[in-house]
Amino acid sequence: MTTTSASQEAQPRTGGVRVRVQRFGTFLSGMIMPNIPALIAWGIFTAFFIDVGWTPNEGLATIVGPFIHYLLPLIIAYTGGYMVYQQRGGVVATIATMGAIAGSDLLIADFNAELLAADPNAAPLGEVHMFIGAMILAPIAGFSMKWLDKLWADKIKSGFEMLVNMFSAGIWGFVLAIVGFYPIAWVVNGLMSALSTAVEFLVASNLLPLTSILIEPAKVLFLNNAVNHGVLTPLGTQEAADSGSSILFLLEANPGPGLGLLLAFAIFGIGAARASAPGAALIQFVGGIHEVYFPYALMKPTLIIALIFGGMTGVTTNMLLGGALRAPAAPGSIIAVLAQTASGSYFAVILSVILSTAVTFIIASIILRSSRKRDLAAAESGGDAFGAAISQTERNKGKSSSALSGLRTDADAESAGATAGATATATATAAADTPIDTIIFACDAGMGSSAMGASVLRNKLKKAGVTDVSVTNSAIANLTTNVDLVITQQQLTDRAQEKTPDAIHVSVDNFMNSPKYDEVVEMVRKNREEQQ
Template sequence: MIRQKRSYAKEASFDLLKIRRFGHYLSGMIMPNVSVFITWGIITTLIQYFQGPLQQSFIEMDQLMIQFLLPVLIAYTGGRLIEKRAGVVAAIAVIGMLVDSEDPQILGAMVIGPLTGWNVFLFDKYIFPKVKAGYEMLVRNFSAGIIGMLLGYLSLVIIGPFIARVTQQISLLVGWLIQRNLLLLTNIFIEPLKVLFLNNTLNHGILTPLGIEQTEAAGTSLLFLIETNPGPGLGVLLAFILFSRKELKASASGAFMIHLIGGIHEIYFPFVLLNTRLFAAVILSGMSGTLIFELFQVGLKAPASPGSIVTILANTPQEMLLGVACGIAVSTLVSFLLAALVIRKNQAKKEISEKVTKVTEIRKILFACDAGMGSSAMGASIMRRQLEESGVSIPVDYTSIYRVQDDPHLLLITQNELKHLAEIQAPHAQIVTIGNFLDRTEYTKVVAMLTDEQENEKIPEAIGEKLPYQKVVFLYADGVRGSQTMAMQAFRNLAEKHHVRVDIEKQPLEQLITDQRNLYIVTEAFAAKNVLPECPLLVVGHLIATNKYEKLLRGDLSDVSNS
């Protein structure tokens, strides 16, 4: 393929690409946990309707969810986005940040999650390949514990205090702006900090005390409206209800009423975090609302807690109801219009990307149905034959849709009705949906694309393609098969490392029916003790601690013999 010259446009777009990736990580951490935010919001809303010990229990449950459950889940999700096993490690690491914190450490969790994932990724890339065969599980478990402990200590003594210090300084800046009557500028800081779950710190630490002072002098205070204005959140949620994907519409609808009537502002924060451009929408919305409040010279008689439309109107003097209502309405409209533009533009890009399927660097084709056996197995067989006839050397396999693992180099073929589930299971895979796995014509376009890609790109054959065996079989006798099980896993790990697809299993010698297409592996002690049939045989000194597997997977068959 002719290599194109790098243009200045591509170089200029590099930073934009990084920003988009950052936004993708934010969305990936928040989206799977939206239901937990909504559950927490419902509990918070219902607390006021209970009394006595039951109310106290709900209050404790509410605090545990926002202080511990949500940060742990977000850190877990953020770590897992980068490296699968890093999720648990990130959940360990974030605990250090929660020890002395009074505020919900949602922001801290969004930092420590990807940081942990990156550290685990580096460990697995540079250190884990040097581990001797047989020690993989031990090293994985201990490395997870050690990395989690070190990052937990780091979050306790450095990351957590740093975030707290930055928050404190921004809060002081907001107070300084208020004292100089620069209320419009306060929204530039207040709205993003709200979305990062620092709303209570701003409201109860700065706005409420200053507002009470103003109320004692003038009877009302506009400061009670700056943070509690529901307009920015209502507009964002309304835009999601009208223009987002189906699964988000349902969540946004429930969140809308909780936010409007219940006054739980935190319920809309995850929706803003799904797309970083929405920060601009809530900032401009907050500024427009504050501007209207200033023009009408309105305020509240007392703090509105919770920030419900009911509480706000109840604390508004009758002569100021029109001004307060106009401020909320204008900020809702501004937020809605800007959020709608962002969401619709984002949806359009997703639709285009779904229609244009890239086949560059596809290393595996996977057929997935509900059960992972019947129709997907037959579809994989048909595709495998068509690829062989076309000279395309890409491994084809089948599985249940529930067992699919995400891989950007995976071409996932599934049924139309399973498309949504496939996108959840493998968001980075290249997905093709078809109506009938047994219809050969469905595969024609896919094979044509793959054929063109291999002709244009000249993708080199995977190491081990010349391995002339259908299966690798580990033999055991007298029911003793513990070492064989461990050896299968070690061999499988090496095969994945060398990008070799091979079926591996174990069989009892007593029931063995030899197949010359298979390779059988035994130890020297096993071969000396038992009479082995004539078949392709690899004899090793130790089933796990041997270098013969590496040679075999590189295409060196010198150690294979026919007994």
């Protein structure tokens, strides 16, 4: 059974390079984000137990090297393979990445042997950690294993299924480990060397702040994941393994520019943008959901200049004063940033956030003040620049967002709720036939917005006296058939239906305050009555 909101209009399908980069970035993010807790754990180990840590411990410090060299790339590989082909894809991707790790180690060992033979006093190369190798091999392993399984699907004699499945995955994992050992290890080592050289050049030439010219506009257009997870996180982690911290983790995660922009709107903005800016500032700065400030920038694209200068100010401050993080700060909350700040870098990091906030605020305030009369005139004529900017942001992202939808006016929410009742009635009738014991909120990554939505519905069910229903959140790729009801944002419903065709599907505009939740609660309550 399926229900979708009658009030929702289908988002136009867009193509082009931007959308492809977004999808690529989303896939990279899907491999990295679920494993951020492991990066945080590794950062804590380095903070406490290495030689220059807060509480040096020679024994516990031995965990740091294997943790980053083996565990982190392997779990990234498993996650990426699982996204494509569940356990089989994850296992084969992990085997392949182990080959890349071993191949890289051999290349480094051979190079150092030749280097030291020529110059015994030369500094040998350190290990190259296969983050990028894992992100290359995971989709290759997942898709190729899936394709191979289709070749002999329904051709295996009864009783031999387990034998064929086990040996086919093992043999193909062996083949891909050889691929990882030779060409992939060689390519990734060369790529990491080139990227590291480029970053060193930018730092030595004091040009690193110029990266904000690319990063800040890319964030507003949701193109930053490919850069952040594909380049900055692997390079930053490599640098942090060698020196204990990296400034690269702060290029994109600094919450200062977004805070400065929202504060400018809170003081000098007009209408709904001004009214919503204080709440958005709290969500962005403390919650770490940066996307809430993107519509404000899109309302007036010249404000991106303020974000660029604010970002450059933060990078310059950290570069001059030695600000750096031990591990990625995810989400980009001030709490996560401070938790990952390297010892001795707190003053620099805090100052970089303050100064980037101040610079963005000043420039944004000048821009808003200079156009205030025109903005007021446009608002009086009935224009809704803020609503249009939110819609544009959602189109840039390629899907709706609870954080963004929460910025919309109450009138929008009431309009959505007023027209949603017809399909809910049909759904409640259909849902009475089978028990509803499991409800899952599903989104791309299975984190963030879906987790907030699950929490909202759990509270509503609890208030309604329904306590025997499991309400959880999950990535769409991880959905299984043993779920009774799936709640997704409209743009993702089709994908969820492919994973769970027998479940009831409910589409919502946003996960935070959808009127559909009251209807779901009523649906579950009636379902309980019918089943008694």
